Amino acid sequence: MGVIDHLIKASQKQNSANIKIICPLSKENSDIVRKVSEQAPNIRILNGTDSLYGMYIIDGEKMFRVEMREPKAETFAEAIGFALYSNRKNTVESFRSIYELLWNERVLNEELKKTYKMQEEFIKMQQEFINIASHEMKTPTQAILAYSTLVERHPERRDEMIQAITRNAVRLQKLTEDILDVTRIESNTLKLKKEQFDLNEKIRNVIDDASHVLDDSNNAIKILFDLEPKKDVQGKQCTIIEADKVRIYQVIFNLLSNAIKFTNKVAGNSISIAAMNDGENNQVIVSVKDTGEGIDREMLQKLFTKFATKSHTGTGLGLFISKSIIEAHGGRIWAENNKDGKGASFYFSLPLIKNPEQQSLERNHNSKSQ
Amino acid sequence: MKDDDNNNNKILLVDDEPDLTLAFKLGLEDNGFEVDTFNDPLIALSAFKHKSSSYALVLLDIKMPKMNGFELYNEMRQINDQIRFCFITAYQVQKEDMNAISLSDEKSFDIIRKPIAIKEMVQRIKNQLS
Numbered sequence: 001m002g003v004i005d006h007l008i009k010a011s012q013k014q015n016s017a018n019i020k021i022i023c024p025l026s027k028e029n030s031d032i033v034r035k036v037s038e039q040a041p042n043i044r045i046l047n048g049t050d051s052l053y054g055m056y057i058i059d060g061e062k063m064f065r066v067e068m069r070e071p072k073a074e075t076f077a078e079a080i081g082f083a084l085y086s087n088r089k090n091t092v093e094s095f096r097s098i099y100e101l102l103w104n105e106r107v108l109n110e111e112l113k114k115t116y117k118m119q120e121e122f123i124k125m126q127q128e129f130i131n132i133a134s135h136e137m138k139t140p141t142q143a144i145l146a147y148s149t150l151v152e153r154h155p156e157r158r159d160e161m162i163q164a165i166t167r168n169a170v171r172l173q174k175l176t177e178d179i180l181d182v183t184r185i186e187s188n189t190l191k192l193k194k195e196q197f198d199l200n201e202k203i204r205n206v207i208d209d210a211s212h213v214l215d216d217s218n219n220a221i222k223i224l225f226d227l228e229p230k231k232d233v234q235g236k237q238c239t240i241i242e243a244d245k246v247r248i249y250q251v252i253f254n255l256l257s258n259a260i261k262f263t264n265k266v267a268g269n270s271i272s273i274a275a276m277n278d279g280e281n282n283q284v285i286v287s288v289k290d291t292g293e294g295i296d297r298e299m300l301q302k303l304f305t306k307f308a309t310k311s312h313t314g315t316g317l318g319l320f321i322s323k324s325i326i327e328a329h330g331g332r333i334w335a336e337n338n339k340d341g342k343g344a345s346f347y348f349s350l351p352l353i354k355n356p357e358q359q360s361l362e363r364n365h366n367s368k369s370q
Numbered sequence: 371m372k373d374d375d376n377n378n379n380k381i382l383l384v385d386d387e388p389d390l391t392l393a394f395k396l397g398l399e400d401n402g403f404e405v406d407t408f409n410d411p412l413i414a415l416s417a418f419k420h421k422s423s424s425y426a427l428v429l430l431d432i433k434m435p436k437m438n439g440f441e442l443y444n445e446m447r448q449i450n451d452q453i454r455f456c457f458i459t460a461y462q463v464q465k466e467d468m469n470a471i472s473l474s475d476e477k478s479f480d481i482i483r484k485p486i487a488i489k490e491m492v493q494r495i496k497n498q499l500s
Contacts, residue, residue: 131461131462134462135461137460138460138483138484138485139460139484141484141485142390142393142486143390145485145487146390147389149397150393150396150488153396154396164392
């Protein structure tokens with residue numbers, strides 16, 4: 001400990017020394033490590049192999065090597081064994097280079113361990129992905145396989161069975177698309193076909209399509225869609241953006257499907273969608289507000305990561321894909337529980353085009369002059 | 371409750387996918403079985419408590435909300451250990467999962483992997499009952 005105190009003092013001085021320590025990061029040394037990290041965070045410590053029998057200290061001019069005769073001894077005289085001190089340039093240099101080699105080897109070792117751990121985590125995640133994807137693939141396949149055999153024997157239930165086959169085929173198709181999207185996102189090959197359009201129109205399309213899905217699956221469900229296009233004083237084009245239509249549709253559809261999935265199908269429950277012009281920040285914000293159970297705290301933190309799902313009929317890829325799409329457009333996506341009641345709200349922002357008409361004029365002008 | 375006289379063809383089926391419970395039920399009924407189905411494992415368990423001895427076999431999905439198939443198996447075995455079990459799952463069963471169920475009676479259950487043809491599923495269930 002005495003040596004460590006000196007080193008800590010040295011590190012705290014002005015023009016402090018660059019101090020590196022290699023020692024076993026064992027239980028016995030945990031006091032040393034804690035003391036150094038608390039009092040002298042600029043001293044670097046790396047784990048070394050266990051050596052009870054000695055240590056050496058080097059700086060630019062001197063080296064000191066001491067071996068312990070009896071490591072468990074209680075007095076200094078009993079403990080001290082062979083010792084070597086030198087200020088000869090050659091001796092110091094040779095010990096110094098040995099130390100540097102050892103230090104570099106330790107650094108590599110730490111990095112290797114980190115890489116190995118990351119690799120392991122990656123393999124674990126891939127495995128999880130395969131497990132979830134295969135479960136999600138096999139379940140609808142089972143339904144299709146069974147009903148296509150049963151339909152011949154049960155002509156009286158033909159329509160019902162064909163509906164079930166279609167429903168499960170669509171589920172498989174959706175899964176296939178999601179998996180392809182994740183692959184594109186992870187290999188950075190998600191391509192956007194950007195064009196100008198009114199976000200409100202896209203929202204209306206999604207609502208129409210989602211309403212069809214609702215009516216098919218359950219006639220009793222009545223969910224109110226509340227489209228509130230907020231227009232600015234001057235014009236109608238306050239929600240014009242330049243983005244990939246198909247991808248933005250996909251995000252809104254995903255958010256709306258989630259809202260439907262997690263809202264109890266009881267009269268009076270509603271989902272509202274709104275596109276708000278946030279001119280101050282030159283963006284448009286879309287919100288999808290449901291009256292479901294809300295999102296629990298643990299889930300809120302990992303909501304947009306891969307495989308995060310509360311549903312037993314989902315892969316947990318939808319929000320991960322949505323986030324990637326919105327971010328690829330320079331926007332942001334987030335969620336919160338409703339403060340004024342039950343349920344949760346999802347939001348995403350997209351950059352607005354300032355003066356769409358003027359910009360398109362400029363573009364024409366530019367293309368002509370080229 | 372009085373047990374059914376002939377209980378060697380009655381199956382209790384629990385799977386959280388309604389499309390699958392209906393398909394399996396029809397497929398098994400076509401092959402002479404009588405089938406009760408549940409999509410909620412907790413409701414299935416309380417129904418089982420009342421008339422466990424009327425079933426010859428219990429067919430369980432593994433990945434279900436509220437209670438998974440292994441947990442349900444353990445609960446049901448405590449109520450009645452004479453009944454045969456089959457798991458029918460799309461889930462990749464891991465070694466750790468197997469530790470969750472009592473392995474003392476390995477032959478008392480079979481694991482059927484989805485997707486499977488109805489014909490083959492029926493055969494596996496018949497084997498389990500014989």
